[in-house]
Amino acid sequence: MKKWYFSRMLNFFQKIYIICMPRKKIQEEKKKIKTGVTINSEVVEMMDEMLDDIGNTNRSRYIEKLIREDLEKRGKNIERDF
DSSP, rough: OOOHHHHHHHHHHHHHHHSSOOOOOOOOOOOOOOOOOOHHHHHHHHHHHHHHTTTOOHHHHHHHHHHHHHHHHTOOOOOOOO
16 A cells, blocks of 8 residues: 555544543533623624734634723632633
């Protein structure tokens, strides 16, 4: 058989191993809640452009960061271990 065949099969099995690996279980009190937010499309476009500029592609983390910063400004003690 050709060399590329073995290489492709190895990559296939490596991917299967990675997919089947058990994940670390997240403690119940540290799990995040999925929620929906309605935002003006122009605001989302501006936010996406800004996130692209800083190299961040995760809207959820950015919005969570903004909320956390606002709560801290208002005197709430926010844990950062999640």
